[in-house]
Amino acid sequence: MNSDGDTDGDTDSDIGGSGYSLEQLADYLYRGRTPPIPEIDENAECQAMLDSLERLGTLSSELVSKDALDAPGVDETWLATLLATIGREVRAGRDIPYAATNPNTRLTITEGAIRELVRAAGDSVDGVLVGTCSIEGDLDGGGDAGEGDVAESTITVSLTISVVLSAPVTTLAQAVRERVHSELLKHTELHVSAINVTVVDVHMLTTAIEDES
Amino acid sequence: MAPDVSLVLRFVCYRLDADSAAIVTVATQFFSTLIPEGMMGALESASDAILAARSADGDTLAFAILVRRHAPYLRAFAIRLTGSSADADDAVQEALISAWGALPTLEDFSKVRAWLLSILSRKATDRIRQRKPSxxxxxxxxxxxxxxxxxxxxxxxxxxxxxxxxxxxxxxxxxxxxxxxxxxxxxxxxxxxxxxxxxxxxxxxxxxxxxxxxxxxxxx
Amino acid sequence: MNADLNQLALRLDAVVRVVPGVSSLFSAEPALVRSARAITAAQPVGLVSVAAGPDGLSIVASVGVSAEVQAPTTALTVSDAIRDALDPAVAETAAIHVRVSRIAD
The missing domain is CATH 1.10.10.10 (Winged helix-like DNA-binding domain superfamily/Winged helix DNA-binding domain)
Incomplete structure (x- = not known):
């Protein structure tokens, strides 16, 4: 290793006679080395220092990644407690009415329950994983629950899905549409005008393939 | 496509092995949401974006997989930052709880890891500031x-x-x-x-x- | 909720749980409200919420239902079961809200 003595303790002021300090070099690096500064770009010591700074940054990230790899896996008790905590805050959303004949009776389903239903219906298609699910439209149906004459609400369901390419995408999307529609017909009184399915991702069952024995 | 039953079973056994009644309860609660076989394998290999989107819609199973995937890195980062594993654990826990609440506001689900890291940085630096005010x-x-x-x-x-x-x-x-x-x-x-x-x-x-x-x- | 109403809530919990198609029973109140109440109450706190208003009882039940049965049907069965379990004197005026919070087996 070649240490020429004069960079020692003196790195702050001037690197390789370029007139730039270590701090200025670091700023240059953080800016993505733009706009180009010829005095730095053409100076071998500056270039070595920039590479070194860059490596130390990368190395710092690697250090954290290595810590993570070396650490024992996620503590299951901790995870269970965490999930129990968040599970208490349910994303119920709005109450969507069902028709009821007794004026003193109000029957509803939560938006959260419908989303879960839609998600499960989409997931049930082989090779499909649902991402987001949103329900738009007049969920209250304009009808006053309890009056016994809830008007049919017209809604649009939009889903994003991730697929394993086991069948043509359009076939998968159509299957999702049909399953979602039939579940909504069974468990809600909403009138579904459209089910939009957007394929956002193609995913691989990598772990599954490795596990096959 | 053959459903990946083996992976699901392996996961169930793993959870039941841990000798804590609490874990078994939570696990059971989870598996009641489990849709067909293969779901677990599919979810475990799903992208961050899909898992974050589902979490935003209230899917705790997807959130669990997301946490399992990123918690070790988050914890390692927090330990390096705070120099204390106790502070790191608290900060990670707080960050994940507040992330669950804020997920519906996340705009780009594919950036969930960086987003978690930024929430964690705030929680960890909060602890640092509380720890030594002067x-x-x-x-x-x-x-x-x-x-x-x-x-x-x-x-x-x-x-x-x-x-x-x-x-x-x-x-x-x-x-x-x-x-x-x-x-x-x-x-x-x-x-x-x-x-x-x-x-x-x-x-x-x-x-x-x-x-x-x-x-x-x-x-x- | 006073002790009598809580007693009723606990009784209704049991009624709702055995309704065909009901797979789980959740707290009708937000978790925070419920835990605050559980701290002050000397006995278990019901999951069904029961409140007395000027026009009669107001009852809310939040249920998880089986996917096997149509959810609106189960919701109606639950509301009927609750009404049937009440004293005839209060049953008529009681406002009953059944909320399906989850569909899963």
Missing amino acids: AELDEERAEDVELGPEQRAIATSRLDALSAVLERLPEGQKQCWVLKEVGGYSYEEIATELGMTPQTVRGKLARARATVVREMEEWR
């Missing part, structure tokens, strides 16, 4: 660090050497370094997080950088 002043005295030869000799790899150097940095410098180099934050962002002026952050980073560069010289 330590910053005291710290200015011993800002420069030099490792003795025995400390240098211990390191057997570049990573070990860097680890030793970072451990020896004054806390404020180390925090700035970790937030800058690992978190990728700007001077201004770090200043806000740590309750310092950008000028102070700049100074601390300059000193940290000088030390790290000097101490890591032989590992170039």
